[in-house]
Amino acid sequence: MPRPASKEPESGSDRQGIGQGSDQGMLARATGARLWKDHGLLLWAHFLVPPVLAALVVAATFATPVLAGILAAIVLGIAAVSARALMIRLSQTEEARLALTNQLIQSQKLAAIGELSAGIAHEINNPIAIIAQEGEWATHLIGEAEKQCSADFAEVKDSLREVRAQVDRCKNITHKLLDFARKREPVIQDVDVSRIIEDMARLVDKEAAYKNVTLVRSLPQDLPKLRTDAPLLRQVVLNLMTNALHAVSEGGRIEASARADNGFLEISITDNGCGIAPENIDKIFNPFFTTKPPGQGTGLGLSMCHTLVTGMKGEICVDSKPGQGTTFIVRLPR
C-alpha cells in the first residue's frame, strides 16, 4: 500500500505536465512520499506483523483453542489500528494531492491568460497608435477649417477630445499588460524582509492616516535574511498593502507581519475590511478581474502579485471572511 503512495507523485505530475523542479518536491511532501523514506521500517511492520500473528493463531488452534482465541483478538486489534492509521494517511494524501493539483491548474491557467492578454495587447497597440494619430490630425484639420469658414466645431472637437482620452486609456492598459507579461528573471540578493515591509508601510502610512486607518507592523527582531529579488518583493508588498487600504473603511486596521518557518518565510497582510465574496474568491488572481467600477482599476494588481511570487518560487494565498476581513499570505523559500 505505501508503494503506490510513493509512486503517486510521478504519475500525478505526468498528468499535469509541470516542469518546475520545486513542484516535484512539493508534490512529494504533500503526498507523503517522504513518509515512506523516513518511516520505511515502521510501515513494513504495519504490514507484516498482522499476517505473522495470524499465522500464529492458525498454529495455536491445533494446540489450545483458548490461546488461539486470545491471539486472534490481539491480531484483530493490531490489524484494526494499522488499517485505521493507513486509512487516515491515505485520505490526507488524497486531499493534499487534490489541493496541489488545483493550485497547479490555477497557476497554469493564470500563465495562459497572461500570455494571451499580452498577445492581444501587443496586437492592439498598433491600431491604437494609428487611431491616436488620426485623431490628432483630424483635430488639426478642424482647427484649420474653423479658421477659414468661422463655423463652430465645438461639438466635433469635443468628441475628438474624447476619442483621444479613451485611446490614452487603452494605451495605458496595453502598456501595463505588456509590462506585466515581460518576464523578468529574478536577481537574487540577501534581503531584509522587515526592512522592506517597514519601507513600504511608510509609503502607505500617510494615505492610511487620511482614512484614519492604522497600519500595524508586527515584525520579529530575529527574522532571518531571505535570498530573493528585492524590488519584486517590494512590489508585491506594496500592492497587497494598497489593496488592504482600499478594502478597509474609515477607522479600519491593517496588519503587516512576517515570520520564519521551516525553510520558508511568511509575510501576511491582514485587513479588517469588507472581505471578498465567496463567489469571487477563485477569480481574484485572474487578470482583469476587478470589483471596482470601470476605469478605476485594471484588475491587474493581484494577478501581477501572483506572477511575481510564482517567479520567486513562492506561493500566494488568500483567506477571507466577507464582512470581517481578508488575509493575504506570501510564502517564500529561504
Add this chain to the structure above:
Amino acid sequence: MDINILLVDDENDFVETMVKRFGIRKMAIDSAKSGQEALAALATKDYDVIILDVRMPGMDGLETLKLIRERAPLTEVIMLTGHASLEAGMQGMNLGAYDYVLKPADFDDLLDKVRKAFERKELNAKARKQGA
C-alpha cells in the same frame, strides 16, 4: 568599490549636501537638476545607480524613470520623494525602480540602498553576460 552615482533633484541645497556627504566617503557622485539633464548625462556616462526625485518641474520623476529604464536597463534607480505618495510609489515600483526613499532621507540608509542597488546591477550584468 567604485560606484557611479547620479543624483537627480531640482533642490540645490539638497544636492550640494548630498554631493559633499558622498564625497567624504570618497564616492564620486554627479548631479543633474532635471529629467532632461539626467538623460543627457546618461548618454555620456554609464551610471550604476541613479537617485531620482519624483517631483521635479518639467519632466517628472516617473517619466524620467521610464526613459532611463528604456535607455539603460541595467542601471538601477532609487526613487526619492518628499511626500509619501502611494500612487507615485506604486507606479515607480511597477516601472522597475529598485527602491523608494522618503525625504528627509537618512544618509546611512540611503547609502545602504545604493550599495544594494549596485550589487543588484553587478549581478544582473553578470547574468546577462552568461546568458549572451
